[in-house]
Amino acid sequence: MAGMNDLAARLRALPSFPEDMPGLAPDAVPEDPAELFLAWLEDAIAAGVRQPHAMTFQTLAEDGSPVGRTLILKDLDERGLHVSTHRTSRKGEQLAADPRAAMTFFWRESGRQVQVGGTVAALDEETSQADWSARPSYEGSPNPDWQVYALRPAWYEFTQSRLDRKHVRIGYRRGADGRWSHDRVTTPAG
Numbered sequence: 001m002a003g004m005n006d007l008a009a010r011l012r013a014l015p016s017f018p019e020d021m022p023g024l025a026p027d028a029v030p031e032d033p034a035e036l037f038l039a040w041l042e043d044a045i046a047a048g049v050r051q052p053h054a055m056t057f058q059t060l061a062e063d064g065s066p067v068g069r070t071l072i073l074k075d076l077d078e079r080g081l082h083v084s085t086h087r088t089s090r091k092g093e094q095l096a097a098d099p100r101a102a103m104t105f106f107w108r109e110s111g112r113q114v115q116v117g118g119t120v121a122a123l124d125e126e127t128s129q130a131d132w133s134a135r136p137s138y139e140g141s142p143n144p145d146w147q148v149y150a151l152r153p154a155w156y157e158f159t160q161s162r163l164d165r166k167h168v169r170i171g172y173r174r175g176a177d178g179r180w181s182h183d184r185v186t187t188p189a190g
């Protein structure tokens, strides 16, 4: 059924990518994907975009179906990419049952997407309470339900969009020896 007000036509007519997007030279990417991720995050911060640290965080529900929601990236260190939430939230329960998770960042001003997936670990209580007490709404008491999790990446995929839709995608995979390898991703893309 066609939309009463031509939704499909209006969506198609919406402006998409900005004219001046950065490039991504596949031969010049770093060996460590965290380096590229941080460079893109820093670019988004420097550009003054709102919530450059917001991403879609995907978990698996009890029946195996995927579920995503927006979360804020709290930190990135050798343990992985940090997020914080209530341990008794749905996502907390899901992570306790199945620690596999993925994140999707999208910086529309630069046409950049980063996907990262792996396994989540609950970090120590000190880290969690430090995060809790740094929140703007902190009222002076600790919260035993608050938990910082670190996603230890097994893979990353970086997409640099292009106006001609020949988007450049680089996939990184962590090998059994812990070393990263990367390659162009050439499967069909929009």
Ligand SMILES: Cc1cc2nc3c(=O)[nH]c(=O)nc-3n(C[C@H](O)[C@H](O)[C@H](O)COP(=O)(O)O)c2cc1C
Residues within 6 Å of the ligand: 051, 054, 069, 070, 071, 072, 073, 083, 084, 085, 086, 089, 090, 091, 092
């Ligand atoms: C911009 C934005 C940022 C958010 N950041 C967080 C966050 O860092 N931690 C969090 O627990 N929820 C955050 N939320 C709320 C979550 O999206 C979600 O609604 C909530 O955590 C409950 O998710 P769950 O029922 O899947 O556990 C954020 C929501 C938005 C819109």
